Amino acid sequence: MLIVPLALLGIFLLLVSAFGNFRDAVIVMINVPFAAIGGVIALHLAGETLSISAFFGFLSLFGITIQDGVILISFINKTAATEHDEMKDVMVEGASLRVRPVLMTAALSGLGLLPATLSHSIVSEAQRPLALVIVGGMVTTTILTFLVLPVIYGWFRGRALTQMAKA
Numbered sequence: 001m002l003i004v005p006l007a008l009l010g011i012f013l014l015l016v017s018a019f020g021n022f023r024d025a026v027i028v029m030i031n032v033p034f035a036a037i038g039g040v041i042a043l044h045l046a047g048e049t050l051s052i053s054a055f056f057g058f059l060s061l062f063g064i065t066i067q068d069g070v071i072l073i074s075f076i077n078k079t080a081a082t083e084h085d086e087m088k089d090v091m092v093e094g095a096s097l098r099v100r101p102v103l104m105t106a107a108l109s110g111l112g113l114l115p116a117t118l119s120h121s122i123v124s125e126a127q128r129p130l131a132l133v134i135v136g137g138m139v140t141t142t143i144l145t146f147l148v149l150p151v152i153y154g155w156f157r158g159r160a161l162t163q164m165a166k167a
Helices: 003-019 022-029 031-046 052-082 087-097 099-112 114-118 124-147 149-166
Strands: none
Touching: 003 022, 003 052, 022 031, 022 052, 022 149, 031 052, 031 124, 052 087, 052 099, 052 124, 052 149, 087 099, 087 149, 099 114, 099 124, 114 124, 124 149
């Protein structure tokens, strides 16, 4: 109950430091609840309980999820800074050009742990919850990263540009 919020706070502060603003850090952190939903659903469908191993799986999942968000948002920022197209075009181009890196990250963690999620041996009691959380969370967070995150970015960015124009 103490480690996960502290870890997320530390990650948020590092994101603010890396991006230089709260907006992009918040957008990246939006991935975390969607990843957690996938992990919880995977645990439920497999009939597993929330354990220490599952909590470590959530911490690992949050790190991977935030990495995917940083890959996407930093590239969209770079594209938006160099081009003067509409925000919609920048979001679509940024998301489409980052498909491979984000999918490779998701595939590496998801497929790498797939044997552990399917295992029912005695040794898998400790590994299985961790693997289930990561594999299940990667499904939901990958969908979010490509479909929802660019839209949220455009919405936040559009509001910021509108407020700057009013000032």
